[in-house]
Amino acid sequence: MGFGMRAALRRSGSGLLALIVSAGLFSTDAASADGTPAKELFGARALPTAAAPTSYGFYSKGCLAGGIAIPTDGPTWQAMRLSRNRRWGHPEMIALIERFSHDAAERIGWPGLLLGDISQPRGGPMLSGHASHQIGLDADVWLTPMPQKTLSYQERESISATSMLDKSRFLTIDRSVWTPSHARLIMLAASYPEVERVFVNPAIKKKLCDSWRGDRAALGKVRPIYGHDYHFHIRMKCPAGSKGCKDQAAVPAGDGCDKSLAWWFTDEPWAKPKKKPGEKPPKPKFATLADLPKACALVLNGPAPASEQQATYGTAYRAPAAIPAAATSIESVIGAAAEAPLASVPVPLPRPALQ
Numbered sequence: 001m002g003f004g005m006r007a008a009l010r011r012s013g014s015g016l017l018a019l020i021v022s023a024g025l026f027s028t029d030a031a032s033a034d035g036t037p038a039k040e041l042f043g044a045r046a047l048p049t050a051a052a053p054t055s056y057g058f059y060s061k062g063c064l065a066g067g068i069a070i071p072t073d074g075p076t077w078q079a080m081r082l083s084r085n086r087r088w089g090h091p092e093m094i095a096l097i098e099r100f101s102h103d104a105a106e107r108i109g110w111p112g113l114l115l116g117d118i119s120q121p122r123g124g125p126m127l128s129g130h131a132s133h134q135i136g137l138d139a140d141v142w143l144t145p146m147p148q149k150t151l152s153y154q155e156r157e158s159i160s161a162t163s164m165l166d167k168s169r170f171l172t173i174d175r176s177v178w179t180p181s182h183a184r185l186i187m188l189a190a191s192y193p194e195v196e197r198v199f200v201n202p203a204i205k206k207k208l209c210d211s212w213r214g215d216r217a218a219l220g221k222v223r224p225i226y227g228h229d230y231h232f233h234i235r236m237k238c239p240a241g242s243k244g245c246k247d248q249a250a251v252p253a254g255d256g257c258d259k260s261l262a263w264w265f266t267d268e269p270w271a272k273p274k275k276k277p278g279e280k281p282p283k284p285k286f287a288t289l290a291d292l293p294k295a296c297a298l299v300l301n302g303p304a305p306a307s308e309q310q311a312t313y314g315t316a317y318r319a320p321a322a323i324p325a326a327a328t329s330i331e332s333v334i335g336a337a338a339e340a341p342l343a344s345v346p347v348p349l350p351r352p353a354l355q
């Protein structure tokens with residue numbers, strides 16, 4: 001290592017990782033040499049890597065450097081399931097969640113967000129749940145509004161969210177729990193230019209297709225997916241400066257209320273995968289460190305900040321003195337969610353056996 005680089009390292013401190021990665025200086029670490037599942041390695045890290053904030057890889061195969069945690073409590077949110085330690089994200093994602101929660105309160109009157117998983121401190125695969133959420137740019141938001149009171153640690157572990165589905169019918173919204181505010185909340189999330197996609201249950205997408213009278217372009221970003229009836233999922237585009245971050249293919253043009261949605265109301269997505277006679281069950285596959293982008297070994301083994309406090313955005317966050325009353329209606333901002341006639345609601349079909 002030359003003098004210039006040593007001086008640069010002394011100067012940069014937290015920029016060290018970016019420097020090593022950009023200079024291509026890379027050595028295989030002991031942890032990467034064996035076949036330990038990457039989820040065990042990343043799941044064991046309690047603090048982020050102190051480095052310039054960077055998302056490496058893809059939403060379902062990558063890691064996060066320089067992550068920060070959203071505070072457990074804000075003026076317009078409460079983080080749930082704190083024991084999981086998954087309230088970490090790219091600083092731009094954390095800022096977006098804070099802004100979204102504030103906008104939702106101000107414009108829709110949504111009393112606050114209950115936040116589900118974002119990412120682990122260093123991103124990466126997780127020991128339970130989620131294929132994605134690996135690069136600090138995915139966040140789950142409950143479809144249950146935040147209660148007035150501050151929930152205790154124990155309540156945040158045990159309270160369950162409410163499903164928006166009528167479980168007695170196939171892919172149908174429960175009209176006793178779904179409200180136009182839910183539609184506005186999801187569409188507000190989709191309206192931010194930095195939001196890449198919003199994932200919801202096909203029944204929710206169908207409901208929006210049938211009832212949304214506002215901006216249909218933002219509706220195209222709302223994508224149907226399995227589950228996601230208790231919460232919805234916000235995915236952010238790769239932030240500028242995350243050179244190792246792979247964007248997802250852009251959503252097709254249009255509102256998505258088309259064949260791609262109709263497919264979910266056929267048997268195909270719900271059919272059990274067919275097994276050939278005599279076929280052995282597939283071996284469970286897991287990613288090792290070698291399967292992830294190279295930078296993830298450095299992210300995994302890089303230095304942590306001195307304390308969680310240092311890595312938590314909360315100290316820097318300035319809450320507005322008070323949430324102003326809805327001066328502008330959400331309709332004027334993102335359009336109205338009028339209730340539409342039920343003519344095009346999917347015909348109930350027998351629920352196929354799933355799982």
Ligand SMILES: [Zn+2]
Pocket residue numbers: 130133138139140232233
């Ligand atoms: Zn999610």
